[in-house]
Amino acid sequence: MRCIVCGGPTNLLEKKKGFGSSPLKSFSCLDDSCGSVLIQEYDYKTKELSEKIFLDRTKRTDSDIWKRYKYIRLLPDEIERIVSGERLHSLEQKVLEPDICEGCKRPTGQVIELGQKKYCWNCAKTNIEALGSGIMATTSSSFEGYKIIKYLDIESVESIWTPGFFGATDARITDSSGTNNATIEEKLNAAKKYALALLKSKARAAGGNALIGVQFDYKEFFVNYVGVVVNGTIVRIESLH
Ligand SMILES: [Zn+2]
Numbered sequence: 001m002r003c004i005v006c007g008g009p010t011n012l013l014e015k016k017k018g019f020g021s022s023p024l025k026s027f028s029c030l031d032d033s034c035g036s037v038l039i040q041e042y043d044y045k046t047k048e049l050s051e052k053i054f055l056d057r058t059k060r061t062d063s064d065i066w067k068r069y070k071y072i073r074l075l076p077d078e079i080e081r082i083v084s085g086e087r088l089h090s091l092e093q094k095v096l097e098p099d100i101c102e103g104c105k106r107p108t109g110q111v112i113e114l115g116q117k118k119y120c121w122n123c124a125k126t127n128i129e130a131l132g133s134g135i136m137a138t139t140s141s142s143f144e145g146y147k148i149i150k151y152l153d154i155e156s157v158e159s160i161w162t163p164g165f166f167g168a169t170d171a172r173i174t175d176s177s178g179t180n181n182a183t184i185e186e187k188l189n190a191a192k193k194y195a196l197a198l199l200k201s202k203a204r205a206a207g208g209n210a211l212i213g214v215q216f217d218y219k220e221f222f223v224n225y226v227g228v229v230v231n232g233t234i235v236r237i238e239s240l241h
């Protein structure tokens with residue numbers, strides 16, 4: 001696989017098993033000053049590696065290739081055509097207005113969706129707490145001093161955090177600058193917190209006031225990927241006193 005940004009050779013890294021069990025391939029440009037990484041990801045629907053590959057990051061963020069094709073799923077022959085200088089207009093990124101954070105009202109490259117609203121990471125951190133406030137959660141099957149009066153639903157939320165990649169099915173936390181100062185542990189905690197807050201908001205929307213049997217699972221872990229899945233049973237509880 002040639003590097004889509006500079007056309008040079010890449011180094012293939014294969015990950016058969018991550019934290020979960022999904023295989024992934026990444027192609028890193030051998031030119032350090034280019035620093036491009038292409039990713040071929042696992043397709044959960046076909047249960048195979050996707051045919052398509054996307055540009056996940058590069059040091060040449062001012063290049064037209066980055067601006068036009070970042071995160072766009074491309075077939076290997078489409079990548080070849082782009083490297084040879086062809087423009088695939090139908091596949092190129094639409095130029096989007098930057099998202100405005102609902103909290104600080106400033107444009108943000110980072111977009112975090114909470115409920116239906118978009119926030120920058122800083123504002124989202126404070127709102128994550130608010131989103132799930134008042135909903136109790138436990139890993140066990142009951143709460144001391146409370147009785148369960150109704151079982152409502154089993155819900156699952158997935159939160160995947162990759163630099164600049166909208167990779168989540170329900171949740172998304174991205175850093176579109178592609179740079180990445182947070183440690184893996186910080187990201188993991190953020191992804192966990194975010195997934196739990198979303199699950200709590202689903203519990204509230206479903207008419208519940210608590211979650212039982214809450215379980216976290218780490219779905220995938222590769223390069224800069226952090227994936228957390230949280231599931232639980234939404235219930236209504238009532239104090240015994
Ligand atoms: Zn390159």
Ligand SMILES: [Zn+2]
Binds near residue numbers: 102103104106119123
């Ligand atoms: Zn903000």
